[in-house]
Amino acid sequence: MKKQLFLYLFILSALLNVFTYSYFTRKEAFEKKQQASTSSSAKDSLNVLYNQLVEANYFALENNDNAKEYFYNANLDYTKIIPLVKNALIDYNGSPKGNPYTDQAADGEKKFSINKIKLLNHRWLIADYSNGELWGEALIKYFINKDQTVSFETIQTYLYPKQIE
Template sequence: MKKSLMLYLLILAVLMNLFTYMFYSQEVKFEQNRYEKTTKKLRDSINLVKVKLDEADYFSLEHNENAQNYFDNTASGGKIILHEKLIPVVTEKLLDFNANPKGNPYTGQDQIGPNKFIINKVKILNHRWIIADYSNGEMWGEVLLKYFVNTDESISFEVNQTWLYQK
């Protein structure tokens, strides 16, 4: 009886080892397969986001070579203006007008109530156009501006069209 008990225990131990080995070997394959699927999904998602970002940046000075070439005035004896340096300068000059006590004059809106309109976000579309988002804390709007880089390297703005959304 003792021998049959030992035999049963030995068979049970061998079966446990066999099942444990099979479980862990299949688990590794399962995890590798799951990792590959997840990696593929993430790569597809990243590629999709890159495509959408490229489409969204189509209208921007940073990605518009024709607009960048506009600032290459060497043929007419002028200076080269690098768009990498121009974009933050134009944005800063426009946002500096937010300090005006009546609000930023380039929103195209007069002060309504106690709050003044200020520009929150700026996107330079090309060598001539800017789109900006503005608000007074209660009302929101957008404005399309023209900007000019003058020969003395000053920057001037002109409101083309503005839109104030309903509350």
């Protein structure tokens, strides 16, 4: 009887070991597969985000080789031109009637000021402006003069209608 009990216990422990080994082997394979899938989807997500970033920055001076070549031929450094143009346009916000390149008249004490600027190429920029209530956008042509000053010419502006809440 004692021998049979040990035999049954031995068989039971052998079966438990086989099932435990099988369970952990499958679990490890599943985790590797899951990790590979997660890694693959993370790479895909990064590629999608990178492509969206490239697409969003397509119209940017920093990515426009022709515009950079234009500045190079004019002996100008485009990395210095960007802040020069932005600061020159923002300086007009101090005008008592607001920034004249928004083509919007001041409404009482609320004057239109340019908030954000993006240089598109060696000649154009797009600007976002507001007076605190109304918002708009302007397409502006800029010129770098021989004395390193900047002159502007408004091409077109758009003022969004006031939102009724």
